[in-house]
Amino acid sequence: MSVLHRVRSKPALAVSLVVVTAVLGVGLLFPVFQVLLTALSPEGLDAAGSLLGSSVNRGIVVNTVVLGLSVAAVGTVLAFLFAFVRTRLDVPFKRVLHVIAIVPVVSPPFALATALVVLFGRNGVISQGVFGVPYDIYGLDGLTIALALSFFPVVYLTLVGMMQRLDPSLDEAATSLGAGRAKVFLTVTLPMLLPGLASGFLLLFVESIADLANPLVLGGDFTVLSSRAYIAITGEYDVASGAVFSLSLMVPAVLVFLLQRYWIDRRKVFSVTGKPSGRPQTYRGPVALCAYAVAVLVALVIVLINATILFGAFTAVPGVNNAFTLAHFDFVLFGIGSEAMVDTTVMAVVAAPLAGLLGVLIAYLVVRKLPRVGPVLDFVAMLGVAVPGTVLGIGFVLAFRSENLVGGVTVIPSLVGGAAVLGGSVGIIVVLLIRSMPAAVRAGVSSLHQIHPSIDEASASLGADDSTTFRRITLPLIKPALLAGLTFAIARSMTTLSPIVFLTTPDTKIMASQILAEVDAGRFGNAFAYCCVLMTIVLTLIGLVRLAIRDRGPARARAVPTPEAPVLVGAVKE
Amino acid sequence: MPDHHVGHVVLTDLVKRYENTDPTARPAVGGVSLDVRAGEFLTLLGPSGCGKTTTLRMVAGFETPTSGTIELDGADMLRLPPNKRPMAMVFQSYALFPHLSVFENVAYGLRIDRTRRGRLEESVEIALTSMNLTGLGERFPHQLSGGQQQRVALARAMVMQPSVLLFDEPLSNLDAKFREQMRREIRLLQRRMGITSLYVTHDQAEAMSLSDRIVVMNAGKIEQVATPTEVYTRPASVFVGNFIGRATFLPVPEVAVRDGRGCVRVFGQEASVATHPGLGSGGVLMVRPESVSVTPTSEGGTGIVRSVVYLGSGVDYEVETDHGTVLASVADPNVDQLLEEGTKVAVEFDPTRAYLLPRS
Ligand SMILES: Nc1ncnc2c1ncn2[C@@H]1O[C@H](COP(=O)(O)OP(=O)(O)O)[C@@H](O)[C@H]1O
Numbered sequence A: 001m002s003v004l005h006r007v008r009s010k011p012a013l014a015v016s017l018v019v020v021t022a023v024l025g026v027g028l029l030f031p032v033f034q035v036l037l038t039a040l041s042p043e044g045l046d047a048a049g050s051l052l053g054s055s056v057n058r059g060i061v062v063n064t065v066v067l068g069l070s071v072a073a074v075g076t077v078l079a080f081l082f083a084f085v086r087t088r089l090d091v092p093f094k095r096v097l098h099v100i101a102i103v104p105v106v107s108p109p110f111a112l113a114t115a116l117v118v119l120f121g122r123n124g125v126i127s128q129g130v131f132g133v134p135y136d137i138y139g140l141d142g143l144t145i146a147l148a149l150s151f152f153p154v155v156y157l158t159l160v161g162m163m164q165r166l167d168p169s170l171d172e173a174a175t176s177l178g179a180g181r182a183k184v185f186l187t188v189t190l191p192m193l194l195p196g197l198a199s200g201f202l203l204l205f206v207e208s209i210a211d212l213a214n215p216l217v218l219g220g221d222f223t224v225l226s227s228r229a230y231i232a233i234t235g236e237y238d239v240a241s242g243a244v245f246s247l248s249l250m251v252p253a254v255l256v257f258l259l260q261r262y263w264i265d266r267r268k269v270f271s272v273t274g275k276p277s278g279r280p281q282t283y284r285g286p287v288a289l290c291a292y293a294v295a296v297l298v299a300l301v302i303v304l305i306n307a308t309i310l311f312g313a314f315t316a317v318p319g320v321n322n323a324f325t326l327a328h329f330d331f332v333l334f335g336i337g338s339e340a341m342v343d344t345t346v347m348a349v350v351a352a353p354l355a356g357l358l359g360v361l362i363a364y365l366v367v368r369k370l371p372r373v374g375p376v377l378d379f380v381a382m383l384g385v386a387v388p389g390t391v392l393g394i395g396f397v398l399a400f401r402s403e404n405l406v407g408g409v410t411v412i413p414s415l416v417g418g419a420a421v422l423g424g425s426v427g428i429i430v431v432l433l434i435r436s437m438p439a440a441v442r443a444g445v446s447s448l449h450q451i452h453p454s455i456d457e458a459s460a461s462l463g464a465d466d467s468t469t470f471r472r473i474t475l476p477l478i479k480p481a482l483l484a485g486l487t488f489a490i491a492r493s494m495t496t497l498s499p500i501v502f503l504t505t506p507d508t509k510i511m512a513s514q515i516l517a518e519v520d521a522g523r524f525g526n527a528f529a530y531c532c533v534l535m536t537i538v539l540t541l542i543g544l545v546r547l548a549i550r551d552r553g554p555a556r557a558r559a560v561p562t563p564e565a566p567v568l569v570g571a572v573k574e
Numbered sequence B: 001m002p003d004h005h006v007g008h009v010v011l012t013d014l015v016k017r018y019e020n021t022d023p024t025a026r027p028a029v030g031g032v033s034l035d036v037r038a039g040e041f042l043t044l045l046g047p048s049g050c051g052k053t054t055t056l057r058m059v060a061g062f063e064t065p066t067s068g069t070i071e072l073d074g075a076d077m078l079r080l081p082p083n084k085r086p087m088a089m090v091f092q093s094y095a096l097f098p099h100l101s102v103f104e105n106v107a108y109g110l111r112i113d114r115t116r117r118g119r120l121e122e123s124v125e126i127a128l129t130s131m132n133l134t135g136l137g138e139r140f141p142h143q144l145s146g147g148q149q150q151r152v153a154l155a156r157a158m159v160m161q162p163s164v165l166l167f168d169e170p171l172s173n174l175d176a177k178f179r180e181q182m183r184r185e186i187r188l189l190q191r192r193m194g195i196t197s198l199y200v201t202h203d204q205a206e207a208m209s210l211s212d213r214i215v216v217m218n219a220g221k222i223e224q225v226a227t228p229t230e231v232y233t234r235p236a237s238v239f240v241g242n243f244i245g246r247a248t249f250l251p252v253p254e255v256a257v258r259d260g261r262g263c264v265r266v267f268g269q270e271a272s273v274a275t276h277p278g279l280g281s282g283g284v285l286m287v288r289p290e291s292v293s294v295t296p297t298s299e300g301g302t303g304i305v306r307s308v309v310y311l312g313s314g315v316d317y318e319v320e321t322d323h324g325t326v327l328a329s330v331a332d333p334n335v336d337q338l339l340e341e342g343t344k345v346a347v348e349f350d351p352t353r354a355y356l357l358p359r360s
């Protein structure tokens, strides 16, 4: 049956297809297209020439690649270490380590970076205060630590999932054939984890080169493409250069996305068996002990960083004047800072449910309704995270600063800048939607794949039409996925910086960019208070969502398992 | 009350080629025509991959035929989406809604049909009682045994009082003992309600015990449509004879056919046996193992026992003869008189149970 035929006979399907296409077209494809157009304009080509020609700019490109590689290497090792400890060691406090390892997921992107500055910066509490060395964390080393710590949890969760699903009988088979523990690990376990490690490495590479927040806070003289694009747009008002710089980030990002999608994901299917039997054997000895020691050390650093954020929020000048004060919270909660808090929360509360529902709807269309067009839809939706935040932000500026007219009629009003509708909040909400939807799509797709299609057919066979089946059967069954999608949509909407920083107007402030401004001005206390409030709001909202759509009754026991790791992979913050 | 005026299904020249498959390969279903009488229990039987499920799913509306028509009581079904067809399907995986209680599972279809909402509770209770599920209404599917889940799936379909019930291997997930019990229950219930049933299975015992008529399929085509006794005693082809029960096929190069009976000479035995109408000059003689007898003999034996398999209720002998290896099965054998391998035997068969088929 052709798509047209299907669509014509099912109005509900047609409407959802139109909505989804419109959102992705207007919110993602059109702005990215505008960036491409600008980069290919004469000024854009000039800028591209200088990117290749000037040694300063070549340095920036090298910096970016070096940063990406070092974060990817450190982050993959960390992730593997924690996953190894969790799944293969029999040691105390594993649960605690697990929780600590995923804390960075909900913290705002620069909370970590800012805390590192306070601890190890030029006047660092630890570097200067404890050791008395004038260590300077700004630059490659600081960025690597901050980014690796921020992004490794996602890879960690993926690897834990893989390692738990590896069939222990394979280890046992190798052992019974005479291989020792180390041999088993090197010849059986590691090769099967390779796709996971490779995709983790690539993910970290892309995430770290696309990141904007950390280079702005911790970069110092170490300029990378994303921060260069930001300066071009906001400092030099040179949109063409901004477009070129940010696009050069998009090339590796999209390449990795394609590689991931068409190569690694396929291989994973073969290397991991579905139903493990028995329990994996645990490792002992000096190597295991070392792994554990390093994991504990890293966990302590994460705790230290979060403690710094918390205490810093209550001290006058963190690290310098440690007198207790509530002034920072007063500023954030009741002072001028409260505007950003309210705006951010309201926009997240609007964007997250839309992202969750739309994401699940796309997943449903992809998996169940449109076998041919589905993959294209899925691909475009997932581009929402593959496209670097700076590209999307600049694209929005280019596409929606003035209203879009077709034949003299306003089709899309101005969404960005001083004249934007509702103070630019509509534009920001659309960006949040585009950025958080992929997580919901992934969650929805993987949980729909676990629901046997005959469940849908049984419903149809009993007289239900498609929309009834979706409402009464599909939606309740993928509730856990929806929940996961919503959770990450909230976390992401509240903490996103890079596309939004281009879109804020005096009327619409968001916390992430306010934190950046406070850090820039050296008011770390305010920044930390913001971070605390932000995390509290995120956790509260997530809690509320869980309460609201929690399963009632014993049906929960059979609920489709939440695909934690895949969701996270689609949900890393920029 | 059984109403034998609804549920007459007519399939004409149904063909299904899956879109993503090689267009030169044989279609999944290659021209199936069937007339399912109202109230009849008809089983599609055949080896895995022969197109049974595909045929059933086309009737249900989950697959669109490449060509052909499906009519129910004279109405064209192809114009209707699955949810508008007055049929209900029972799935191999049961497909119970895991988030709904047993009661809500059974009530699901009634809630959708506005005209039935009035007596919903009563209908559901009756359905649950008739499937021996009284008192389980509040449970959730995962709190039931496999057999109970199967009953809920049945109750959920029956309660809709459809014109046609469709079953796709509904018993294949149950263990052997339970399967036989469910077979009886399904048969009783279907008789009582008189709902036309189209049943898919690859298990010939299931087909034999349940059906009014059996449709034997092979490679997307129908080999034979007949009652269980006919299919067993008068198979339309060697394939059918082989698939249903056990049989030995002995090549008979020359047959003299007279008055519809064939004269053959096997194991030195002259016999006149029933004959397939399409028989030419040569054919194959089908003998069922239970109609072959073997007697130990010291001289003039026609076979040698090559293997002995003792099964408790019977014993199977593989006997090597001039015509090939013949299977003989003796019911309720005396364990002291079991034959040993290598024993010379005289082989005989009962001509009234044998059947002559064309070579295929
Ligand atoms: N969705 C599908 N796409 C392509 N081929 C299919 C599909 N479903 C079934 N087939 C093929 O059609 C043939 C018949 O399948 P099916 O009707 O399921 O057989 P049965 O139920 O008798 O085992 C098989 O060769 C099978 O591989």
Ligand SMILES: [Mg+2]
Residues within 6 Å of the ligand: B052, B053, B054
């Ligand atoms: Mg089948």
